[in-house]
Amino acid sequence: MIKWFLLQLVFAFVLGTGQADPSQHHCNPTKAEATCQECINLGPGCAWCKALNFTKAGEPNSARCDSVKILRKRDCKEVDIINPSNVANVKMDRPLGGSGDTVIQIKPQKVQLVLRRGNPQKIEVTFKRAEGYPVDLYYLMDLSYSMKDDLEKVKKLGGQLLEALKSVTKSIKIGFGSFVDKTVLPFVNTHKEKMKNPCPDKDEACQPPFDFRHVLNLTNDANTFSAEVGKQSISGNLDPPEAGLDAMMQAAVCGDVIGWRNVTRLLVYTSDDGFHFAGDGKLGAILTPNDGKCHLNAGGFYEDNTKYDYPSIAELASKLAENNIQPIFAVTSKIMPIYQELSKMIPKSAVGELKEDSSNVVQLIKDAYNNLSSTVILKHSTLPDGVRISYISHCADGITENDKKGTCSNVRINEEIRFTVTITAEKCLTKAESFEIRPLGFTENLEIILQTECDCKCDDKSDMSAHCNNKGKVKCGICSCTKDRIGKFCECDPHKRSTQELDAACRRDNTSATCSNQGDCVCGTCICHTNPLKKIYGTYCECDDQNCExxxxxxxxxxxxxxxxxxxxxxxxxxxxxxxxTADEQCQQNKASEICSGRGKCRCNQCVCKSGYQPPYCKECPGCPSPCPTYVHCIECLGFSTGPYQKNCTESCRNIKHTQVEKLTEQNTCKEKDSKNCWMIFLMKEEDGVSQYNVMIQKQTECPVPPNIIAIVSGGVAGVLLIGLAILLIWKLVTELYDRKEYRKFEKEKSKAKWNDADNPLFKKATTTVYNPNFNED
Structure with a gap:
């Protein structure tokens, strides 16, 4: 049993059909004249019978569409059932294993699928983590001034890095690049002297500021690495964040310059500070978004750094995944939380704590590589529109399902793991599409070439068929008529009547369906479908014997x-x-009365009254308006021979029977004015039937006494005169009292004045006196 299981793992590639149970699928085309193509596109449970005489007289073509189980019950032969299934062909399935640069870790490598719409297809994918898989490592270092001590340590790392990674793989290459920041304010000091030497100490050897510089192509020579890195010197900038994302983007997309091989690619990023990202470039008037392309010049410098903004994290993550690069962030403890959050947004990345002098970087890289390699994440590239994919991961620690990726952790070297990938085409594709499924961080992949099967292949003959009156060809059991013939069997000549006329003759009106969707229009006449559950009939097949209450x-x-x-x-x-x-005893008040008082119908021995009238006998109508104002002219002409209806009273008021009485004392009497403005008093009672009244009219009208005009006018004039006189007297009295008050006040003030008769109260002495010194009074 164990041997059989291991054999299955070695040659694992099981293609599941994913065929749905057709008996559980309900097939019901919306059109009566459905085609085979429309039928199979309803879902994987729908099949089509192409037998010529499968449908009975009056049955629509849609009857050919059903589940395989039901079609078999209806005696459709197996050779006549069109039921396309998925087809999966393995185009490349090289065995796992190998050595050096030819290691194969995923199988199969290429599969061609032809899927039916809505029918899922399962593929078993096997991954085996190989021992000694080749590795390319690119060391990307922050050369801002705060990393001065770290640079001295890194200059001695070449041999140590290669020796450490050779314990994991024999094929290892290492390269080097560095970064600072964009060479514009406010990121670096653009003073002429500072652009030559940005370090605080002028006597210290510092290289001019730069964004990113590719220093050393990938090599397996430790001495070359140490020599090239040893030539590097520190640089500087103004703000703490650096151009780390710029550098990572260029390292990812400039593969031809850097020399990435088709192997495991590691990018070691070391820094002691944060990073700038998309939008920060606006501070330096850099408005053009990062284009995700390589811009290195002959000297390895990122020459367009002042033209393009920093990349966004999402854009960088996409480019890293696209180029199979796994970043390792070796950063100091103070900024580890920032890079841990960044790592969550970049798949297959790791973060390690870097000592202040970078002395532990070798062990940190080795540990991070082992962690990354032991986690296998299977993901797909961009899917064609309408294609859905899901994963089932069969790992050592259990089975998990996910719609976005397959994941297994703690995968050991030479351990095989399986993924069940389910692919479903939810709509028909117009052409062959392809996409990749691959383990992140590895360059190997499974290529999927996908097509959809949305047409019926019925193997029809190309010549005219007697089944179609030799006026058409048979396509999947249905006649496809020539241009000059129409009808189910091409039996109609459209020249005698146009197709529109024939179609209109099978419709009740312009808005209704042809033959009510329950029959076939044959040469302008509806032939109703046969149905074992109901009888369909009528000129337009609009009737049946089952659609009743x-x-x-x-x-x-x-x-x-x-x-x-x-x-x-x-x-x-x-x-x-x-x-x-049938009974009506409960609909009559008595045997002599009319059923429902003539104002309703008796249904189930109960009155169904007309609007406003109430059961049980439809006599009362609480919501109806009073008839008194309506028939006031009839009352006047019948009772007093006056009014507008005087000349034709009998004709106009034939629904009223009247009697006259001396005095009416009953309640609910009507009181309306006649043409002479006199009050008429009468009582109206409605008889059985509609608007039939028996009226009692009081003989005498009540006319109002006319007013005494002379008395009203004379009294009014006298009243006005008296009111005016009273107002005049009051005004005179008030004026007199006011004048007397003012006079007394004047007399009182006059008595208080004590003037000398010789003095003029208006005279005042001069305020200035002039003396002439030469004048002598003597």
Whole structure:
């Protein structure tokens, strides 16, 4: 048993059909004249019978579409059933294993699929982590001034790095690049002297600031690495964040320059500070978004760094995944939280704590590589529109399902793991499409070439068929007529009547369906479909004997027949569903009265009254308006021979019977004015029937006494005069009192004045006196 299981793992590639159970799929084309193509595209459970005489007279072509199980029951032979299934062909399936640069870790490598719409296809994919898989490592270092001590340590790392990784793989190459920041304010000091030497100490040897520089192509020579890195010197910038994402983007997309091989690719990123990302370039007036392309010049410098903004994290993650590069962030403890969050957004990345002098970088890289290699993540590239994919991961620690990726952790060297990949085409593709499924961080992949099968292959003959009156060809059991013939069997000549006329003759009106979707229009005449459950009939197949009201679960209560939606009741039964016996005792107030007072119909021995009238006998109408104002002219002409209807009173008021009485004392009497403005008093009682009244009219009208105009006018004039006189007297009194008050006040003020009769109260002495010194009074 164990040997068999191991054999299965070695040659694992099982193609599942994913065929749905057809008996569980309901096939119902929306059009009566459905085609085979429309049928199979309803879903994987739908099949088509192409047998010539499969449909009966009046049956639509849609009857050919059903599940395989039902078609077999209807005696459709197996050779006549069109039911396309998925096809999977393995184009490349090289065995796992190998050595050196020819290691194969995933199988199969190429599969061609032809899928039916909606029918899932399962593929078993096997991955085996190989021992000694080749590795390319690119060391990307921050050369801002704060990394001065670290650079001295890295200059001595070449041999140590190669020796450490050779314990994992024999094929190892290492390269080197560095970064600082964009060479514009406010990222670096653009003063002429600072652009030559950005370090604080002018006497210290510093190289000019730069964004990213590729220093050393990938090589397996430790001495070359140490020599080239040893030539590097520190640089500097102004703000703490660096151009790390810029450098990673160029290292990822400039594969031809750097020399990446088709092997495991590691990018070791060392820094002691954060990073700039998309949008920060606006601070330096850099507005053009990063284009994700290589811009290295002959000297290895990123020469367009002042033209393009920093990349976004999502854009960088996409480019890293696209180029199978796994980043390892070796950063100091103070900024580890920042890079741990960054790592969550970049698949297949790791973060390690770097000592202040980078002394532990070798062990850190080795540990990170082992962690990355032991986690296998299977993902797909961009899928064609309408294609869906899901994964089942069969790992040592259990089975998991995911719609986006397959993942297994702690995978040991030479351990095989399986993934069940399910691919479903949810719509028909216009052409062959392809996409890749690959383990992240590895350059190997499984290529999927996908097509959809949305057409029927019925192997029809190309010549005219007698089945179609030699006026058409048979396509999947249906006649495809020539241009001059129409009809199910090409039996109609459209020149006698146009196709539109024939079609219109099978419609009740412009908005209805042809033959009510329950028949075939044959040369302008509806031939109704046969149905074992109901009889379909009518000029336009609009009627059947089942679409009627039911009572207690019985059609027409079992007391009638259904005729085109209406119950025709047997004698002695009534009601919309023939649910009542014919009787009307409860619909009459007495034997002499009319049924439902003539204002309704008796249904099931109960009155169904006209609007406003109330059961049980439809006599009262609480919501109806009073008839008194309506018939006021009839009352006047019948009772007093006056008014507008005087000349034709009998003709206009034939629905009213009247009698005259001396005095009316009953309640609910009507009181309306006649043409002479006198009050008429009368009582109206409605008889059985509609608008039939018996009226009693009081003989004498009540006319109002006319007013005394002379008295009203004289009294009014006198009143106005008296009011005016009173107002005048009051005004005179108030004025007199005011004048007297002011006079007394004047007399009082006058008595207080004490003037000398010789003095003029208006005279005042001069305020200035002038003396002439030469004048002598003597």
């Amino acid at each position: 039911r009572n207690l679960g019985k059609l027409c209560a079992g007391h009638g027949k259904c005729d085109c939606g209406t119950c025709r009741c047997n004698q002695g039964y009534d009601g919309t569903a023939c649910e009542c016996e």
